[in-house]
Amino acid sequence: xxxxxxxxxxxxxxxxxxxxxxxxxxxxxxxxxxxxxxxxxxxxxxxxxxxxxxxxxxxxxxxxxxxxxxxxxxxxxxxxxxxxxxxxxxxxxxxxxxxxxxxxxxxxxxxxxxxxxxxxxxxxxxxxxxxxxxxxxxxxx
Amino acid sequence: xxxxxxxxxxxxxxxxxxxxxxxxxxxxxxxxxxxxxxxxxxxxxxxxxxxxxxxxxxxxxxxxxxxxxxxxxxxxxxxxxxxxxxxxxxxxxxxxxxxxxxxxxxxxxxxxxxxxxxxxxxxxxxxxxxxxxxxxxxxxx
DNA sequence: GTATACTTGACTATTTTAGTCAGGTTTATA
DNA sequence: TATAAACCTGACTAAAATAGTCAAGTATAC
Ligand code: FES
Ligand code: FES
Numbered sequence: 001x002x003x004x005x006x007x008x009x010x011x012x013x014x015x016x017x018x019x020x021x022x023x024x025x026x027x028x029x030x031x032x033x034x035x036x037x038x039x040x041x042x043x044x045x046x047x048x049x050x051x052x053x054x055x056x057x058x059x060x061x062x063x064x065x066x067x068x069x070x071x072x073x074x075x076x077x078x079x080x081x082x083x084x085x086x087x088x089x090x091x092x093x094x095x096x097x098x099x100x101x102x103x104x105x106x107x108x109x110x111x112x113x114x115x116x117x118x119x120x121x122x123x124x125x126x127x128x129x130x131x132x133x134x135x136x137x138x139x140x141x
Numbered sequence: 142x143x144x145x146x147x148x149x150x151x152x153x154x155x156x157x158x159x160x161x162x163x164x165x166x167x168x169x170x171x172x173x174x175x176x177x178x179x180x181x182x183x184x185x186x187x188x189x190x191x192x193x194x195x196x197x198x199x200x201x202x203x204x205x206x207x208x209x210x211x212x213x214x215x216x217x218x219x220x221x222x223x224x225x226x227x228x229x230x231x232x233x234x235x236x237x238x239x240x241x242x243x244x245x246x247x248x249x250x251x252x253x254x255x256x257x258x259x260x261x262x263x264x265x266x267x268x269x270x271x272x273x274x275x276x277x278x279x280x281x282x
Numbered sequence: 283g284t285a286t287a288c289t290t291g292a293c294t295a296t297t298t299t300a301g302t303c304a305g306g307t308t309t310a311t312a
Numbered sequence: 313t314a315t316a317a318a319c320c321t322g323a324c325t326a327a328a329a330t331a332g333t334c335a336a337g338t339a340t341a342c
């Protein structure tokens with residue numbers, strides 16, 4: 001089980017944005033340089049973040065992106081949802097009554113994976129962007 | 142972030158083994174049929190489980206596998222370790238002082254991912270095979 | 283001696299990931 | 313108004329990981 005770059009970069013970029021967000025928008029170019037993430041890839045990611053109203057864009061020279069909500073109101077859950085970073089532990093469709101390989105009952109481990117999924121999602125639900133910025137200020141990174 | 146089949150099947154197969162484990166060894170063929178997992182794939186998995194002394198093999202006719210410890214003593218952590226199902230959230234090498242892309246400091250999100258990793262590993266550390274069997278007996282699956 | 287079942291290693295199709303690339307459009311500012 | 317900075321979009325692709333398959337054994341109960 002591992003975190004993909006898409007989710008990791010989305011959070012990393014937003015952490016950067018939240019830190020430098022004051023009056024002026026932050027350009028993807030700056031984020032790209034500071035965080036070492038490909039500009040083209042960032043554009044894909046921010047396109048999704050904008051569609052889900054996590055950031056706002058400002059076009060033209062001196063343009064860039066601004067947070068659309070307060071950092072405290074942006075949970076990791078929201079970020080991951082926006083970029084389609086899924087947490088998938090069960091193999092079956094959860095809503096369906098069928099089990100793993102189309103079997104008629106849920107498999108021996110179904111409940112276990114479901115618990116695991118909740119456990120992980122719980123973490124994402126509790127953390128928000130502000131936590132992240134604070135943590136970095138405290139440690140002076 | 143998702144669980145791979147290797148880890149999922151390993152736990153599934155061991156749950157099956159733990160349930161039917163009494164005096165006689167359980168053959169992979171039986172597990173394969175009951176759980177709908179390819180026999181060849183199970184063999185790969187059990188080879189690793191055996192090397193890590195989670196199961197014991199009995200060769201020949203009426204052979205199969207037996208748990209090498211009590212179900213209660215087999216934690217999910219042990220199972221995942223055995224089959225190399227890794228939990229990888231950070232991108233950098235944790236021990237190294239370098240950050241994500243070989244940078245000299247850890248990135249803005251490093252601590253966050255590290256917390257997440259601990260959160261997940263904590264779950265695996267708390268669950269053992271006996272929990273799983275009990276859960277299934279209670280629900281009569 | 284033969285069928286059952288473990289043992290091992292190599293091989294491969296498919297899918298996912300992590301981007302790149304090309305071609306736009308918008309707008310501040312000189 | 314020209315120009316460059318920066319957003320915007322969709323298509324494409326190399327590389328890696330995954331989820332197996334396949335082949336050729338060896339051991340042992342009966
Ligand atoms: S994971 Fe849901 S039935 Fe197996
Ligand atoms: S995840 Fe460790 S430095 Fe970025």
